[in-house]
Amino acid sequence: MNNLLVSAFDFSVIFGNILSEWYYYAFLLAVLAALVALFILKKPRFERNRLTRTQRLSYVAVLTALCTVVNSFTYYPVSYIAISFVSSVCFIAGYLLGAKLGFAVGFIGDLIGGIIFPAGVYNPIIGVASGLMGMIPGLYFENSSRNAYVLTALSFLTTLIVCTSGLNTFGLWLVYGMGKKSFFVYLWARLPFQVLVAAGNAAICCALAGIFPRILPKSRFLLERPVVKEKEGEKEKEISAA
Helix, strand or coil: CCCCCCCCCCHHHHCCCCCCCHHHHHHHHHHHHHHHHHHHHCCCCCECECCCHHHHHHHHHHHHHHHHHHHHCCEEEECCEEECCHHHHHHHHHHHHCHHHHHHHHHHHHHHHHHHCCCCCCCHHHHHHHHHHHHHHHHHHHHCCCCHHHHHHHHHHHHHHHHHHHHHHHHHHHHHHCCCCCHHHHHHHHHHHHHHHHHHHHHHHHHHHHHHHHHCCCCCECCCCCEEECCCCCCEEECCCC
């Protein structure tokens, strides 16, 4: 994958590596297939919202647009350090809409951002990492009734390990570092700065996790007392998230 200056909507360059770097796209297809299987087999334990399909699509559209805009303001002081609040937007999507739509917001936001505000050719590995930043909080909040602040901290710790340190660092290393330094040298140069960025995003989202249950309509969002449906009849049991 070459590091190129690319004009917006220059599809021939942005996606011009499909043939030469086809294995990145094979990786993307494998991940998407695995996620489809996961979402089919794994049903959420808790109901986080009672939005209609139209309302869900509206929230996805707004959050995806916000993710695209925030992506465009990602700042790279050097090639291996990214200062960004994309993970905050992805967290909000997973927190409010669940794992499936959280992944969609992160992945599509990164994809559209790469088309409108390209920083080089499209990197599917970073696209998957952006999607997981929305999916991981969704999985935590859909399947645990623990304190929201604890789940927020766990979400950012997991995304720091899996997405920032793992997939994002690997994707950037393939572009900027391979052949110059080993992956782990590249990781250790990048990690201290990204820990600070993750901590900043986590602090913002902890504040939001405390604010959202107070300001969002309780008829639509079940954030304080998520609902778990029992298999026996249609009885519903409310479980406190505290």
